[in-house]
Amino acid sequence: MKKVLLLVGDYVEDYEAMVPFQMLQLLGYEVHAVCPGKKPGDVVRTAIHDFEGDQTYSEKRGHNFAINYDFDKVNVADYAGLCVPGGRAPEYLRLNARVLEIVREFDAAKKPIAAICHGPQLLVTAGVLKGHTCTCYPAVRPDMLDAGATWADANATMSNAVVHEHLVTAPAWPAHPEWIAAFAKLMGTVITH
Numbered sequence: 530m531k532k533v534l535l536l537v538g539d540y541v542e543d544y545e546a547m548v549p550f551q552m553l554q555l556l557g558y559e560v561h562a563v564c565p566g567k568k569p570g571d572v573v574r575t576a577i578h579d580f581e582g583d584q585t586y587s588e589k590r591g592h593n594f595a596i597n598y599d600f601d602k603v604n605v606a607d608y609a610g611l612c613v614p615g616g617r618a619p620e621y622l623r624l625n626a627r628v629l630e631i632v633r634e635f636d637a638a639k640k641p642i643a644a645i646c647h648g649p650q651l652l653v654t655a656g657v658l659k660g661h662t663c664t665c666y667p668a669v670r671p672d673m674l675d676a677g678a679t680w681a682d683a684n685a686t687m688s689n690a691v692v693h694e695h696l697v698t699a700p701a702w703p704a705h706p707e708w709i710a711a712f713a714k715l716m717g718t719v720i721t722h
Contacts, residue, residue, distance in 0.1 A: 531609040531716065534635075535562045536628060536651070542616030543575035543591030544702040545645050549612050550594075552709050556718055558609070561598035565625045571596045576616050578646075578701070580687065585668065586701075600627075605634040609716045615646025615666060615701070623654035632657060636695075641715035645699045645708055649673055652696075663698040664691045 533553050537546050546562070553560050564573050575591030611632070613619065622628050632655035635642050644652055649665040650672065652658050659677030670680055681691040690699040690708040697715060699708035710720055 530557065530559045532559045532561060532607055533610050533612055533716070534603060534605075534608045534631070535560050535612045535614070536564075536622060536631070537562055537573050537594060537596070537614060538564050538618030538622045539573045540576045540616050541573060541594065541614050541618040542646055542702065543577045543594070544705070545614035545616060545648070546573075546575060546594050547592070548702065548705050549614065549643070549709055549712075552705075553612070553713070556713055556720075558716075560612075561603070561608075562594070562596050563598050563600040563603060564596050565600050565622070565628060567596045568599055569597050573618070578616065580701070580703075586666075603631060605631060605638065605640070608635075608640065610641035610643065610712060611635040612712065613642070613644040613648035613651050615644075615648045617647070619647045619650040623651050629655045639695045641695050641697065641712055643697045643708060643712035643715075645704065646701050649698055652676075661696055662691060662693040663696055664689075664700050665698060666700055 572593040577589045577591040578586040636657040646666045653676040662679040688703040697711040
């Protein structure tokens with residue numbers, strides 16, 4: 530069974546953690562949800578972000594999301610791909626040196642990396658976006674451009690994903706169908722409609 534690494538932390542966006550976790554399992558992947566400083570059985574709190582006509586998303590407390598693998602045991606060679614959900618978690622996860630090493634190791638091996646919403650903040654800080662075409666939540670766009678990426682405006686509908694080489698990015702959870710399908714395809718999964 531192929532394995533996928535899911536990097537989460539407190540106040541990760543609820544849908545952006547839970548939906549990929551479940552959908553990738555449905556496709557036959559073993560998904561290891563990890564968080565620095567947490568062990569299997571621990572939980573992270575999630576946040577639910579919604580688009581209700583304000584200048585930015587609204588935020589509500591979500592669910593507890595269970596960690597099922599030990600962050601300290603992560604070996605990038607064991608995984609087919611890396612999934613980075615958004616929410617507020619990437620903002621502080623990018624301060625962890627080992628998180629950045631993991632992102633860089635996936636990138637160096639050209640293994641598929643899926644990042645959504647604020648998840649690309651980890652890719653920015655890890656320095657792996659230069660020369661890539663990608664998207665993210667609009668508030669992360671300046672960081673992405675400063676990191677040398679080319680902006681692809683998938684935000685018109687918030688439901689599109691952008692694939693460039695081994696990266697698949699999306700602006701927010703409405704893009705899940707396209708984003709998860711593209712990520713699975715990069716990992717070799719055949720999906721028929």
